[in-house]
Amino acid sequence: QVQLVESGGGLVQAGVSLTLSCVASGRTFDNRFMGWFRQAPGKEREFVAAINWSRGTTYYTDSVKGRFTISKDRGENTVHLQMNNLSPEDTAVYYCAGGAPAYLGPHSAARYDYWGQGTQVTVSS
Numbered sequence: 506q507v508q509l510v511e512s513g514g515g516l517v518q519a520g521v522s523l524t525l526s527c528v529a530s531g532r533t534f535d536n537r538f539m540g541w542f543r544q545a546p547g548k549e550r551e552f553v554a555a556i557n558w559s560r561g562t563t564y565y566t567d568s569v570k571g572r573f574t575i576s577k578d579r580g581e582n583t584v585h586l587q588m589n590n591l592s593p594e595d596t597a598v599y600y601c602a603g604g605a606p607a608y609l610g611p612h613s614a615a616r617y618d619y620w621g622q623g624t625q626v627t628v629s630s
Contacts (some may be wrong), residue, residue: 507531507619509601514624517591525586527601527621534558534603538550538611539584541575543597543626555611564611568594591628598623602605 509531513525540555555564555583558612574587584601604618605611 507603509597509600509603509619509621511621511624514599514626516627516629519592519628519630520590521586521611522589523591523626524588525601525624525626527584527586529582529584529603529619533582536607537603538605538607538617539577539601539603540564540605540611540617541584541586542614543595544600544623545597548597548612552612552614553599554588555605556584557607557611559607562604588626591626592619593628596628597628598625 508530509527511527518524520628536559538555539558541553542550543553544550552566553569555572556575556577575599576585600623601621602617609616
């Protein structure tokens with residue numbers, strides 16, 4: 506059974522940093538993406554960042570470029586999302602996702618087979 510378990514969310518003030526982690530168990534994601542999506546109240550789930558598990562290539566949505574960094578720990582089967590200079594617009598439930606085939610690209614939620622339960626990130630102004 507494949508499981509993705511997120512941790513690291515919380516309530517923070519604008520401008521600070523937070524790191525989310527996602528531990529995968531039950532399989533590895535060679536030649537596939539692991540990524541982060543987020544969903545704010547009343548909005549659709551949106552792509553945030555992804556990493557090609559084999560190549561290490563990273564992708565970001567424009568609004569987080571330069572502030573967020575996705576990384577992987579192959580030995581721990583874990584992906585991290587380092588979030589710097591957080592703003593209230595980053596408030597959302599953040600979901601870890603895994604399994605999007607590398608040849609299809611990382612941006613579409615429909616291409617991911619596995620999802621975590623989500624972790625709340627709230628940024629106050």
